[in-house]
Amino acid sequence: MDRMTCRACADFLADYLNGELADDLRISFETHLDRCRNCRAYLDQYAAVIKAGKQACKRENQLASEAMPEELVQAILEANKDR
Amino acid sequence: MAPLPTPQPASPDEALLTALRTRAPGAFEQLVRAHGGRLLAVARRLLGNEEDARDAVQDAFLNAFRSIDRFEGGSLLSTWLHRIVVNVSLMKIRRRKRKPEESLDHLLPTFRDDGHFVDRFDGGSEPADQRLAREEEQAAVRAAIDDLPEHYRTVLLLRDIEGLGTSEVAEQLAITPNAVKLRLHRARQALRTLVAPRLGRP
Numbered sequence: 001m002d003r004m005t006c007r008a009c010a011d012f013l014a015d016y017l018n019g020e021l022a023d024d025l026r027i028s029f030e031t032h033l034d035r036c037r038n039c040r041a042y043l044d045q046y047a048a049v050i051k052a053g054k055q056a057c058k059r060e061n062q063l064a065s066e067a068m069p070e071e072l073v074q075a076i077l078e079a080n081k082d083r
Numbered sequence: 084m085a086p087l088p089t090p091q092p093a094s095p096d097e098a099l100l101t102a103l104r105t106r107a108p109g110a111f112e113q114l115v116r117a118h119g120g121r122l123l124a125v126a127r128r129l130l131g132n133e134e135d136a137r138d139a140v141q142d143a144f145l146n147a148f149r150s151i152d153r154f155e156g157g158s159l160l161s162t163w164l165h166r167i168v169v170n171v172s173l174m175k176i177r178r179r180k181r182k183p184e185e186s187l188d189h190l191l192p193t194f195r196d197d198g199h200f201v202d203r204f205d206g207g208s209e210p211a212d213q214r215l216a217r218e219e220e221q222a223a224v225r226a227a228i229d230d231l232p233e234h235y236r237t238v239l240l241l242r243d244i245e246g247l248g249t250s251e252v253a254e255q256l257a258i259t260p261n262a263v264k265l266r267l268h269r270a271r272q273a274l275r276t277l278v279a280p281r282l283g284r285p
């Protein structure tokens with residue numbers, strides 16, 4: 001029997017994705033998910049947004065690592081000399 | 084008898100580390116050039132302005148250089164520097180004048196009395212994952228992170244982007260691990276709401 005509401009389901013998303021839900025809760029969660037398209041869609045969006053954020057920041061790191069401002073390099077070297 | 088030390092594969096880190104420890108000329112500059120840009124990206128995200136971010140990177144390198152003899156070599160040089168710039172950035176955030184805690188409630192999903200979502204999320208023309216695989220959509224998610232209230236943004240950045248664990252973040256921010264989990268979940272939900280127009284509706 002599906003006793004979990006969408007509201008409860010939403011509360012457990014992070015723990016579920018982290019594999020941290022206790023077995024009985026996980027079973028209720030998955031049972032609800034099986035029967036509720038809207039919660040499945042919400043879970044998919046939630047996970048997709050995290051993934052997209054990670055990918056964007058990875059790209060940002062890559063670009064920044066190729067573009068260390070020369071004046072910052074010089075400022076750091078200068079500050080290190082003074083000590 | 085003590086076991087023989089396991090031979091470590093030679094790494095570019097080791098050569099640089101030796102040079103740094105012996106204060107070899109040019110070693111510090113090499114460290115700054117090799118890692119500075121990456122650290123700057125981290126500080127920019129956490130601090131949200133260029134001047135503070137550059138300050139943080141400078142402090143991080145000076146701290147690193149000062150404590151290089153304490154670096155055990157058990158982790159990568161890049162991991163160690165990353166940790167230092169995160170610490171320095173968080174210290175700067177703590178020193179800032181505290182802004183009143185902004186609410187996030189208007190960005191959280193709402194429910195009917197029977198526990199169902201008010202909104203519908205299904206039925207989009209394309210799966211969310213596929214839609215957000217595009218570079219410009221990912222850039223929009225990235226931009227939306229900056230629109231989160233600061234103490235939610237910080238937790239989301241530390242956990243999801245910088246890869247710190249729940250207990251580390253709890254310690255850094257002097258809050259409980261449960262508060263970290265709750266804030267992270269709320270931050271992610273708010274982020275989803277902010278980019279919802281890009282996720283498409285039928």
Ligand SMILES: [Zn+2]
Binds near residue numbers: 005006007009040
């Ligand atoms: Zn549901």
